[in-house]
Amino acid sequence: MNRTEDIHQAGSSDLVECGVIPHQVTLRERPVLTVLASVHFIHIMDFMMMLPLGPQFIKLFDVTPQQFGMLISAYAFSAGVCSFLASFFIDRFDRRHVLILLCAGMGIATLICALATDYTMLLLGRIVAGGFSGMLSAIIFAIVADIIPEHRRGVATGTVMSAFSIVAVVGMPIGMLLVNLIDWRAPFYLLTAVSCLMMVVALRVLPSLRDHLIHHQERHPVRQLRAIFWVRNHLYAFALIAMLMFAGFSVSPFISTYMVINVGMAEIDLPYLYFFGGLATFFAARMLGRLADLHGKRKIFGVTAALSVFPILLLTHLSPVPTVFAVGIATLFMMLVSGRFVPAMALVTASVTPRLRGSFLSFNISVQQLSAGSASLLAGSIMGISANGALTHYDSVGVIAAIATVLSILLAVKVDSYQE
Structure with missing residues (x-):
């Protein structure tokens, strides 16, 4: 039977200051x-x-x-x-x-x-x-x-x-x-x-x-916005996440459609893309987390993001190939594009004082989603369908995603960690 850890009533304001809410039960x-x-x-x-x-x-x-x-x-x-x-x-x-x-x-x-x-x-x-x-x-x-x-x-x-x-x-x-x-x-x-x-x-x-x-202490919405968005380091952190989401979600929503229509993969084989991609991401995320702790978040992010450019370009320029090869490229894409978020999020989370971290992360979710939406919208407007039914200009979307990835590496250099 698994041991369950308990949190008991603390009754100390020190716990609130460090971000843990004391519970009565x-x-x-x-x-x-x-x-x-x-x-x-x-x-x-x-x-x-x-x-x-x-x-x-x-x-x-x-x-x-x-x-x-x-x-x-x-x-x-x-x-x-x-x-x-x-x-x-x-x-x-x-x-x-x-x-x-x-x-x-x-x-x-x-x-x-x-x-x-x-x-x-x-x-x-x-x-x-x-x-x-x-x-x-x-x-x-x-x-x-x-x-x-x-x-x-x-x-x-x-x-x-x-x-x-x-x-x-x-x-x-x-x-x-x-x-x-x-x-x-x-x-x-x-x-x-x-x-x-x-x-x-x-x-x-x-x-x-x-x-x-x-x-809970009520804070005026304008004051809350100023505390988050009037700090340059926070803006660099938001820009980093925005670029990463833009790079990922300009490509990923159309992978399955491109694989079926352009590459020739059978729809019944699509689960293999997500099974092997998810499995690789599961292990890669843990490995990258340990490497980030050992060698620094910024360094590991830079290396992982740079490596992710190759599967982005390979995937978006892919022509009809055997299913095994297509699954391999997609797995590499998911592993590196998802894996780079591990050191990036560690870097972003460390960029803000604990006092503001909750609000900062709520706004960070908004930035992520709005960036993902913008990326999907732009990619969809660039792409088209040829006379024979194939998707067009996916390669151009890949180039844009690669450029956004390079920009994210440059932005990561600007993000400083808050020293607790």
Whole structure:
């Protein structure tokens, strides 16, 4: 039986100063983190499930690359705007109630997507899903910051973030299996059911999380914005993340569509892209985290980001090749493009004083989502469909992504770490 670590009532203002909220009841960390990771899994899979469905939507709804890019960017823009707005009021409520309410909203959003009969209804579903996803991200990491001491918060964050790899290795293959056996709606019905299940589990497992209300200090929104955005180092950190998201999400939403239409991969083989990519990312992320601790975040980020330029260009210039080779290139792309976020996020998180870190990270989620949305929108507007049905100008998108990656390396040099 796994040992469960407990957090007991501390009663000291020192704990509040270092970022841990004292709780009036004993909290069992592991079940709470499991619930948070499971909820994180839902909205990550909801987003990622759209990526391999590009070929389906092009055939069923007769959408163009621009319209498919809009499905991705609308989700990201909605998530960015909602997480930004949520950062001003989300601390006023019991976090348990907020999480359960947002989980219900996520279930409704995935149901709208599953019931969509045309492009407009699907777009509406993606906007609603994006809004709830952005707020879910904010509340999940706020709970982690509230209940986990700083010296163990990295491991706890890694536990929650492991949902991404689980989605790629387990969720996506199951989702694509349902698509192949039933239709494209099946994964969204599944996510609706899982959302309802997690509401019940969260209701039973999560205790009331209200103690942050006792220690919460109201800050005028304008003062909060000034504290975050009037510091040059913060702006460099935001710019670094923006460039990374732009580089990744100008390419990744169209990988599946490009692989099927241009490279000649069978749709039934698409799960292999995400299975091997997720598996490689799972191990690479941990290795890069250890290397960043040993050799410095900035140095490891620079090396990883520079190496990621090669699979970006290879993938976006790929012609018809055997499936094994295509999967290998895509795996290298996912491993390095996702892996470079590990040292980058460590660098960005260290760039701000602990007093402002919670608000800073909420705004950081907004920057990430808005950058991802802009990238998808721009890439979709650049790409087109030739007379024979192939995607065009994906190679140009790859060059833009490579340039954005180089700019991110230059920006990383400007980001200084706050000395605690």
